Amino acid sequence: MSNLKVSRREALGSVAGLIAGPGLSGVEGPGLSAVEGPGLSGVEGPGLSAVEGPSLARGQVAKGTPPPRRPPRDELVNALEFEDVAKLMLPAAVYSTIAGSDRAAFDRITFRPRMLVPTLDLDLSVDLFGEKHLAPILVGPVAEQRQYHAEGELATVRGASAAKTGVIVSSRSSVPIAEIAAQAKTPLWYSVYAADASARKQVDQAIAAGCKVVCVTVGASLDAGRATSKVPADWKAVDRIRQGLDLPIVIKGVMTPEDANAAIAQGARGIVVSNHGGVVAGRAPLEVLASIVDLVGAKITVLVDGSFRRGTDILKALVFGAQAVLLARPVMWGLAAYGAEGVQSVIELLQTTLGRNFGMIGAPNLKSLNRAMVKVHAERKT
Amino acid sequence: MGTIDNRWRHGPTRRQALLALAGMLAGSPLLRAQRDPHPITGHKRVPGLDEMMTAFDFEPICFANVVLARYEYMARASESEFTLRRNREAFEWVDLVERPGAATAALQTSTEVLGIKMDFPIMIAPTAAQRDLHPDAESAMYQGASAAKTPMIVVGRSTIPIEKIAQAATGPRWSQFYPVQDLKISRETIETFQAAGARALVVTVDQQTDTGYERDLHNRNLGGTPRGASGGRGGGAPEQGRGGRGGGSAAPAPMQGPALYRVIPARLWYTWKYLDDIRAFTKIPILLKGILTAEDAKLCVERGFDGVIVSNHGGRSMDYGPSTLEVLPEIVDAVGGKIPVLIDGGFRRGSDIVKAMALGASAVCLGRAPRWGLGAFGPQGVQRLLEILQAEFLEAMARTGRTTLAALDRRAVRVNFT
Ligand SMILES: Cc1cc2nc3c(=O)[nH]c(=O)nc-3n(C[C@H](O)[C@H](O)[C@H](O)COP(=O)(O)O)c2cc1C
Numbered sequence: 001m002s003n004l005k006v007s008r009r010e011a012l013g014s015v016a017g018l019i020a021g022p023g024l025s026g027v028e029g030p031g032l033s034a035v036e037g038p039g040l041s042g043v044e045g046p047g048l049s050a051v052e053g054p055s056l057a058r059g060q061v062a063k064g065t066p067p068p069r070r071p072p073r074d075e076l077v078n079a080l081e082f083e084d085v086a087k088l089m090l091p092a093a094v095y096s097t098i099a100g101s102d103r104a105a106f107d108r109i110t111f112r113p114r115m116l117v118p119t120l121d122l123d124l125s126v127d128l129f130g131e132k133h134l135a136p137i138l139v140g141p142v143a144e145q146r147q148y149h150a151e152g153e154l155a156t157v158r159g160a161s162a163a164k165t166g167v168i169v170s171s172r173s174s175v176p177i178a179e180i181a182a183q184a185k186t187p188l189w190y191s192v193y194a195a196d197a198s199a200r201k202q203v204d205q206a207i208a209a210g211c212k213v214v215c216v217t218v219g220a221s222l223d224a225g226r227a228t229s230k231v232p233a234d235w236k237a238v239d240r241i242r243q244g245l246d247l248p249i250v251i252k253g254v255m256t257p258e259d260a261n262a263a264i265a266q267g268a269r270g271i272v273v274s275n276h277g278g279v280v281a282g283r284a285p286l287e288v289l290a291s292i293v294d295l296v297g298a299k300i301t302v303l304v305d306g307s308f309r310r311g312t313d314i315l316k317a318l319v320f321g322a323q324a325v326l327l328a329r330p331v332m333w334g335l336a337a338y339g340a341e342g343v344q345s346v347i348e349l350l351q352t353t354l355g356r357n358f359g360m361i362g363a364p365n366l367k368s369l370n371r372a373m374v375k376v377h378a379e380r381k382t
Numbered sequence: 383m384g385t386i387d388n389r390w391r392h393g394p395t396r397r398q399a400l401l402a403l404a405g406m407l408a409g410s411p412l413l414r415a416q417r418d419p420h421p422i423t424g425h426k427r428v429p430g431l432d433e434m435m436t437a438f439d440f441e442p443i444c445f446a447n448v449v450l451a452r453y454e455y456m457a458r459a460s461e462s463e464f465t466l467r468r469n470r471e472a473f474e475w476v477d478l479v480e481r482p483g484a485a486t487a488a489l490q491t492s493t494e495v496l497g498i499k500m501d502f503p504i505m506i507a508p509t510a511a512q513r514d515l516h517p518d519a520e521s522a523m524y525q526g527a528s529a530a531k532t533p534m535i536v537v538g539r540s541t542i543p544i545e546k547i548a549q550a551a552t553g554p555r556w557s558q559f560y561p562v563q564d565l566k567i568s569r570e571t572i573e574t575f576q577a578a579g580a581r582a583l584v585v586t587v588d589q590q591t592d593t594g595y596e597r598d599l600h601n602r603n604l605g606g607t608p609r610g611a612s613g614g615r616g617g618g619a620p621e622q623g624r625g626g627r628g629g630g631s632a633a634p635a636p637m638q639g640p641a642l643y644r645v646i647p648a649r650l651w652y653t654w655k656y657l658d659d660i661r662a663f664t665k666i667p668i669l670l671k672g673i674l675t676a677e678d679a680k681l682c683v684e685r686g687f688d689g690v691i692v693s694n695h696g697g698r699s700m701d702y703g704p705s706t707l708e709v710l711p712e713i714v715d716a717v718g719g720k721i722p723v724l725i726d727g728g729f730r731r732g733s734d735i736v737k738a739m740a741l742g743a744s745a746v747c748l749g750r751a752p753r754w755g756l757g758a759f760g761p762q763g764v765q766r767l768l769e770i771l772q773a774e775f776l777e778a779m780a781r782t783g784r785t786t787l788a789a790l791d792r793r794a795v796r797v798n799f800t
Contacts (some may be wrong), residue, residue, distance in 0.1 A: 077599040078461070107464070110704045111676045115587040116657070119650045122640045134642065158479050310462060312702045348644065353461065355643030359591040360700035373678075375704065377800040 065108045073338045076351075079346050080311050082333035089336050094147050094215035098332040101307040105284035108377045109316050115361030122355055126323055128301060129185050129213055129248040129269060134164040135322045135351045136318060136366065139343075140305050140326030141191035141215065141252075143172035145262025148336040153180045154337055161185035163351065168215055168326065171202040172189035184291055189213040191252065193220065194237040200219070203241060212248075213270075216241055219253040220276050230276075233259055238266050250303070255288055272326060277306065286317060290371070293321035311353025315361065394708045431759045437730045437751045437767055441691045444515065444757030452514035452602040456753055458597040459697030465705065466697030467624075469728030471707035476737045481783030484626070486776040490786040495745050496582050496667045497724050498533050498554040498690060502772050503739055503787065506534040507673075507726045507747035508558030508584060513541035515757035521550035523756050528553030528762025530772070535584050536749065538571070548578040556582040558671070561660070563651055564669075569663050576666055583664055584691065585657065588672025588699040593700070654685060661686070672699065674709050676716035683720050689744075691715065692725040696749045707738060708799045711792075714742030732774025739787060740794040 015032070068088050076082055087095050124135040128347030139160050146152035153175045160167045166187040169180055182190055190206035192199040194216050203214055218233035233253070243250055251263040252272035263271050273285045273292055285306040293302050304317045305326035314325045327350065363369050428687055434440060445453050459466035493503050506527050512519040520540045528536040528551035535556045544557065557580035562568050572583060640647045661668055667688035673679050674694060682690050692713050694703045704728035714723050722744035729735055733744045748771070755767035782794040 019580045050490075075600070077594075077596045106702075110700070111700055111702055112709075113588070113703055114675060115590075115670075115672055115678050116652050116654045116681075118653050119590070120639055120647055122643065122645060124643060124648065186687050230629075310701075312461065312700075316702075352644045353594060355640060355645040357700060358593060359640070359645060360588075360703075380800055 032240040048311070053358055059100075067372060070337075071339055073345055076345070077349075079330040079333070079349055082330065082337050082342060082346055085337035085342075086335075090148065095336075096311060098142075098148070098329045098336070100215055100278075101309055101329070102278050102284060103180075103309070105286040106307070106313050106316065108379065109286075110375050111312070111315075111357075111361055111376065112373050112375055113360055114362035114373070117143065117364070117368075119359045119362065119364040121364050122358060123365045124358065125353070128166075128324060131166075131212060133166060133187075133324065136322075136324035137162070137165055137347060137350060137354070138189070138303070138324055138326050139165060139167040139331050139347070141168040141170035141217075142328050142332055143170045144174045144188035145332070145335065145356075146174035148332050149339050151339060154183050156331065156342040156343050157186075157188070159334065159340035159345075160331070160347060162340070162344040163347035165347050165351075169206070169211070171196065171199065177202075177206050178209045181211070187212050189215050189250070191215040191217060192241065194218045194234050194241065195220070195231075199237070199241050200243075207245075207247060209256040213250055214241070214245060214247050215250045215252050215272065217252045217276075219255075219259070233262065234260055235266055242267060248336060254292065255283070257292060257295045260292050266297060268300060270303060270323075271296070273302060273304040273306075273322070274326070275306055277328060286313075286320075289317060289322060297321045303311070308350075311350055311355070311357050314350065314354050315357050316374060319371060319374050323366075338364040339354065397591050429517070431762055431766055434758075434763075434766055434770065437754065437771060440751075440754035440758040440763060440767055442602070444754040448514055448757050451598075452511070453757075453796065454597045454601055455511065455595070456492060456509075456514065456750060458595045459699035459701075460466045460699065461594045461596060463596075463697060464701055465694050465699075465703045466728075468705040469694070469707070470696055470730070472707035472735050472753055473728070473731075475798045475800075476707065476735065476741070477798075478733060478740075478778060478782050479794055479796055480781050481794075482787045483604055483783045486780045487657055488785055491772075491775065491779065493745065493787055495724070496669075498581060500533055500554070500745070501531050502735075502775055503743070503745040504532055504735060504768065504771060504775070505556075505724070505745055505747045506532060506752050507696075507749040508535040508537035508586075509753055510537050510539060510748050511541060512537070512753070512756065515753055516760050518542075518550075518760070520547045522761045523752060523764055524551045524553070524555070526755065526761035527551070527752070527768065529761065529765040530768035532640070534767050536580070538575075538586075544575060544578045544580075545688050554581055556580055556669075557582055558584040558586060560586050561649065561652060561656055562563060563656075564661055568660050572664050576664075580631075580666060582667040582669060582688070584669045586671045586695075587652060587657075588674075588693065589695050590649045590652060590699075591640070592648065594701070604792055654681065657687070658685065670720075673713065674704060674706070676712040679713040679716040683717055687721065689722040689724065691747065692723060692727075692743075693747075694727055696727055706743070710738060710741045711797075731778075732771050732776070733778035735775050736778040736782065736790065737772065740782070740792060741797075742792070 042091045070085060070088060126133050126136045139156060143155055149155050153169060153173045157167050157180055168189040168191045169177060173180060173303040182263040188211045190203065190211035192202055193201060216238050218238060219230055232349055243262045248269040249267065252274060253274050253276060254260050254271040255273065255275055256265055260271055273289050275285055285304050289304050301323045302321060303324050303326060305328060308314055308325050308327055309330060317325050328348050331343055334346035361373055491502050493500055506523065516522045519542050520536055521542055524534050524547055535558050536544060538557060538559045540547060557575035558574060569785065579731060602604035614781055640650060657750040669689035669691055670682050670687055672693050672695060673682060673690045673693035677691050692706045692710055694706055706725050710725055717723050723742065724745050724747055725738050725743045726747035726749055729746050729748055730751055738746050752764050752767060780791065782790065784790045784794055
C-alpha cells in the first residue's frame with residue numbers, strides 16, 4: 001500500500017495488483033512469491049511502507065512520487081513504525097545515528113507460555129536502588145538530542161515522565177542537566193563516559209541537579225560523543241570518577257563475566273549488559289545476559305540494552321534475570337517523529353505489550369518468571 | 383470481462399444500453415479525470431471451483447470476495463506475527479522418510495477420537511465471525527464439512543444460533559467454549575451446546591488478553607473497527623468475532639493491575655479451579671485448546687480432562703510462542719497416550735497432516751484453510767478443499783510406505799527442530 005491512510009478503493013486497487021502478481025499465500029501455491037502466509041508485504045508486522053523508500057531531506061520531495069504523509073501519532077501500532085516516521089522527519093545523516101536494529105538474537109528465542117495462571121493482579125513494577133519503577137523500562141542515554149527534535153532532552157523527559165518512566169541523561173546532552181531535571185517527574189540517572197576527562201565534574205553537576213544514580217560507560221572509544229569502537233574497559237578512570245561518591249554506580253558496556261566481576265570489584269551496584277547499540281560486532285547483549293546474571297545477578301543489579309523493540313523482547317531479558325531494559329533508539333524515533341508525545345507513545349506501547357505478554361505467558365509479576373518459560377534455539381544453517 | 387458484448391447478444395434492455403454508452407464515454411478524456419485512479423487491472427478471470435488444485439488456490443478468491451478489513455482479521459495474527467510464520471516454517475523442518483510399498487488404495491486412514499469415527503484424522507477448528515465469509519456462516523461450513531465427512535468444532539460465539547446450525551447438516555460436531563467467570567452463565571451456555579448435540583466441549587484456554595493484531599489496528603483507518611482498542615494505542619480486545627455474547631469485562635477498572643499498563647483484563651482471571659468447576663456439570667468430554675508445554679499437558683491428564691489441542695490460536699495468542707509442530711513431540715510424550723492429543727496451526731497440505739500424525743497427533747484441526755473454501759465458494763468450497771487435503775493425505779502417507787495410522791510413527795519423519 002502506498003500510504004497508510006488509503007481509501008478502501010485504493011487499498012483494493014493496490015492489493016489487487018498483488019494478487020495478479022505475487023499472490024497471497026506464499027511459497028507454496030503455484031506461481032506464488034516467497035512471501036509466506038498473509039504477509040502481503042513480507043515486512044514484519046503491517047509496516048509503514050509509506051514512509052520507506054529513498055530518504056528525503058526535510059522539505060525535499062522526490063520526483064514523481066507523492067509527498068510522504070506523516071501519519072497521526074495514534075495510527076502507529078508498534079515502536080518500529082516510529083522509525084519510519086523519524087526517517088521521514090530527519091536529514092539522512094542525523095537519521096543514520098539512530099537507524100536500525102539487530103533482531104537476530106530475539107528471533108532465536110521462543111516462549112513456553114503457561115495457561116490458566118491468573119494474572120489479574122498484574123504488576124510489572126521493579127525496585128532499582130531504592131526507587132520504585134512502574135515497569136522495568138528506562139530511557140537509555142543518548143547524546144545531543146536537539147538534533148532529533150527542537151526541544152531535545154526536555155521533550156524526552158517530559159514524554160518519559162508522562163509515561164512514568166525514568167531517564168538516563170547523557171553527559172553530552174544538548175540541554176544543561178539542571179534544565180532537564182527541572183522538567184522531570186520521574187527519577188533521572190546520569191551517564192558519563194569513563195573515557196571523558198571532565199566526567200567527574202559533570203557528575204557533580206548532575207548530583208546537584210538531583211540525579212539519583214551514576215552510570216559510567218566503559219569500553220567505548222568516542223567520536224563526537226558517540227561510541228565508535230570497542231576498547232578495553234579503563235577501570236582506573238572509573239575509579240577516579242567514583243572517588244567520594246555516595247550514589248549508586250552502574251557500569252554500562254559489560255559484555256563478559258570478567259568485566260562483570262571487575263565492575264563489582266570497583267564497587268559498582270549494577271551493570272548494563274550492552275555493546276553500545278551494536279557498535280561492536282559479535283554476540284548480542286541478550287545472548288550473554290544469562291551467563292552474566294548467573295555469575296553476578298545475586299550481588300548486583302543487572303540491566304541490559306541493545307535493539308529492544310517489542311514487549312516480547314523485554315520479557316525475554318527479564319526471563320533471563322535482567323531487572324530492567326534500557327530503550328534508546330526507539331525513544332529517539334518517538335522524539336523525532338512527534339516530540340514529547342512520541343516519546344510517551346513509544347514507552348507506553350512497550351509497557352502495554354510487555355504487560356499483555358506477561359498475561360500470555362502466565363506470570364503476574366517479575367518474580368514469577370523463570371527460565372523454563374523460554375527456549376533458546378541454535379542458529380539454523382541454511 | 384466482456385460483459386458489454388454479452389449483454390448486446392442477449393438483446394439489450396434500455397438500462398443495459400445506457401450502461402454500455404456510459405462505458406464508451408468513460409474512455410473519453412473528459413471523463414477520464416473522474417475515473418478511479420487505481421483501477422483493478424491485470425488479473426481479470428476468476429478461476430472456478432473445478433480448477434482448485436491445492437488449499438492455497440482458494441485464498442486469493444476468498445480474499446477477493448471478502449471485505450478487506452475482515453480478510454485481514456482472518457489472515458493476521460499477534461504483533462510481529464513471528465509465530466504465525468513459524469507455524470508454516472516448522473513443516474519445512476520435518477521431512478517425510480520415503481519408503482515404497484503402500485498403494486493409496488490400500489491405506490487405512492480412519493480413526494476414532496473420543497467416540498467420533500472419522501475417515502481421516504482431520505477436523506474443522508473453531509473460528510469466529512464466519513459471517514464475514516458467507517451469509518450462511520457456520521451452517522454453510524457445517525454443510526461443507528459434513529459433505530466431506532469431516533467433524534466440525536463449532537465456535538462458541540457463532541454468528542448463527544447453535545440450534546440453527548445443528549439443523550444444517552448431520553456430521554459429528556463438537557462445540558468450542560470461551561470461559562466466562564460467571565458459573566451460572568457458563569453452565570447455561572454449555573447446556574445449550576449439549577442440548578444441540580455437541581459431542582465434546584473444547585475449552586479455549588489461551589489468548590488471555592488483547593491480541594494486538596497490528597494490521598487490525600491499522601485498519602481503523604480503512605473502515606475496520608478496532609476491537610476494544612485501549613486508549614487508541616494499546617491493542618485489540620481478545621477474539622470475539624462480531625456480535626459476541628459478552629465475556630470480556632466491561633466495567634471501568636480502577637488504576638491498578640492491568641489497567642496501569644493499559645492491558646485489557648479480559649481473561650486474565652483463568653484458573654484450573656474454574657475448569658474443575660465447569661467439569662462438574664458438563665456431561666460431554668472436555669478438551670483444553672491452547673496447550674503448548676509438556677507441563678500443562680501433564681496437568682490436563684492429572685486433572686482428568688479428556689483431551690488436549692496443541693494450539694497457538696493460529697499465531698493469534700502469544701507472539702514469539704513456538705510453532706505447534708515443534709512442541710507436539712514433548713506434549714505427546716508427556717501425555718503418554720492417556721488422552722488424545724490434537725493439534726492445529728498452519729496446516730494447509732496433506733503432507734503437513736501426515737507429519738503431525740507421525741509425531742504422535744491423534745488428529746489435526748484446520749482453521750483458516752476451510753475458511754478460504756467457505757469464502758471462495760461457500761459450502762461446496764469447504765467440501766472441495768477438504769477433499770483435496772484428503773487426497774493429498776493419502777498420497778503423502780503412501781510415500782511413507784505406511785498403510786495404517788498406527789504404523790505412521792516417528793520413524794516416518796526426519797526432524798530438524800533446533
Ligand atoms: C479468524 C479466526 C477466528 C478464530 N476464532 C477462534 C475462536 O473464536 N475460538 C477459538 O478457540 N479459536 C479461534 N481461532 C483459532 C482456531 O481455532 C485455530 O486454533 C487456528 O486457526 C489454527 O490455525 P490455522 O488457521 O493456521 O489453521 C480463530 C482463528 C481464526 C483464523
